Amino acid sequence: MPAQQPQPPSTPRDRAVEPAFRAMLRSYGQLQRVMHPYFAAHGLTGSQWGVLRTLHRAEAQGLPALRLVDLSDRLIIRPPSVTGAVDRLQRMGIVTRSGSDEDHRVKRVSLTPRGRRLVERVLAGHPRQMRVVLSVLTGADLANLRRLHEKLAAHLETLANPGKTQSRKTDNQDPVRRRRPAGTRGEEPR
Amino acid sequence: MPAQQPQPPSTPRDRAVEPAFRAMLRSYGQLQRVMHPYFAAHGLTGSQWGVLRTLHRAEAQGLPALRLVDLSDRLIIRPPSVTGAVDRLQRMGIVTRSGSDEDHRVKRVSLTPRGRRLVERVLAGHPRQMRVVLSVLTGADLANLRRLHEKLAAHLETLANPGKTQSRKTDNQDPVRRRRPAGTRGEEPR
DNA sequence: CTGAATTAGTTAGCTAACTAACATCTTCAT
DNA sequence: ATGAAGATGTTAGTTAGCTAACTAATTCAG
Structure with a gap:
């Protein structure tokens, strides 16, 4: 447990890490701001659109x-968040929740006819909006962006789910120090 | 019954838009999951760390x-969010809020000694964590990631703030007499 | 067959972001 | 000098995400 003091060997690559990190966070924040009014014009939020698009695609x-848990998997949000999102969409009359006869634990979520019309209305203009949002990037940029983020997402997934049988190809030589024992709940520093 | 609306002229580039978009959102979500326990181990959240790092750097x-509004600008979050974040940090004894004599509207936020120690403790391990998080990317990848996101963020900023001038010099340089832009296109879009 | 483990979903309570509306203070133009 | 406009910060109310802890149903080991 060395009391770390010196900046570890700072290679050019190391010095490139933080700016990349910050640029990424920044553009994500701006993205939220741009998309919010767009979805609001349809009476939706971005998260709600994620649910609807997922249902429509399935x-x-x-x-x-x-099932709710299927939504949780596909949207990569935890079950309680799905419960809340579906609650609100249901209250709006856009989806229904129905029990299953096969397994009395599960509830299945479906678009209502009205929900389906809404999705198709949004979908009609959606490619255009995405093109506007990403219009500043060239085709090569887009390919790069995709490649980098797919690579990154796969890596982060292994970090976020340690012990999941992802693939034995994992480069283990740089283990994140955070073996969460049980609850990593931050103890209120008071 | 799928496929109804006339998809606009779909070039290869157009077809690259959505996958890039989704990969980006996905990796951002995973990033949150990875960073959450890391900050929690210090009793912080990612947003709180953003505030602390900004104060420490200044x-x-x-x-x-x-001032609160300086934090709002630098973190790119709206003033009410800053109020809440500072409230919580203050309750934790990590920052203080103090009124200004020059301008009785403003409140200035400072790190407490304890807050400063916390920042330095986090900072000691922070480059390492970022390197782990981005360890899957090569130096060239990082340079690309940065370039793409800086380009994207600048574009999104113009989309998010239509009619705003770019130069962000409205800072804290002259706390005593700040002559500020008289001519105002204060197009605060509601 | 029975009891333990697992799975699906919810509830409770927290942080974080947002918009809208507002009080207060300052600046500026008339 | 005064009144309008702008700037600063807060409050109220909403959505979205999280963890922890729970209920209920199913599956599985012995």
Whole structure:
């Protein structure tokens, strides 16, 4: 447990880490600001759109109505967040929640007819909005952005879920020091 | 019944837009999950760390204590969010809020000695954490990531603030007499 | 078959962000 | 000098995410 003091060997790559990190966070924040009014014009939020798009896509693929836990997996948010999001969409009359006969624990979420019309209305203008948002990037930029973020997301997933059988290819030589023992709940510093 | 609306002329670049978009959102979500326990181990959240790092940096630059609105500008969050964040940090004994004699509207936020020690403790391990998080990217990747996101953030900023001038010099340089832009296109879009 | 473990979903309580509306103080133009 | 406009910060109310702890249903080991 060395009391760390010197900046570790600072290679050029190391020095590139923080600016990249900050640029990423910054553009994400701005993205939220741009998308918010766009979705609001349809009476939605970005998160709600995520739920609707996911349901619509599953429907188009002929899958049975998704369970809450399926939404949780696809949206990469935890179950309690799904409960809340679906609550609100249900209150708006855009989705329904129905019990399953097979398994009495599960509830399946479906678009209502009205919800389906809404999704299609949004979808009609959606590619255009995304093009506007990313219009500053060239085709090569987009390919790079995608590649970098897919790489990064895969890496972060292994960091976020230690002990999940992801793939034994994992480069283990740089283990994050945070083996969460049980609850990593921050103890109120008071 | 899928596929109804006339998708606008779909060039290869257009088709690259959505995957890039989604990869970006996905990696951001994963990033949150990875960083949360890291900050929690210090009794902090990511947003709180943003405030503390900003205060610490301004201090190191010899600037006078930042106003809430300075924090709002630098963190790119709206004033009410700053109020709440500072409230909580203050309750934890990590920062103080003090009125100004020059301008009785402003309140200045400073790190307490305890807050300063906390920042330095986090800072000691922070470069390492960022390197771990981005360890999957090469030096060239990092340079690209930065370039793409700086480009994107600048574009999004113009989309988010239509009719704003770019130069952000409205800072804290002259705390005593700040002649400020008289001519105002204060187009605060509601 | 029975009891332990697992899975699906919810509730409670927290932080973080937002908009809208407001009080207060300052600056500026008339 | 005064009144309008702008700047600073807060309050109120909403959504979204989280962890922890819970209930209820299912599955599985012995």
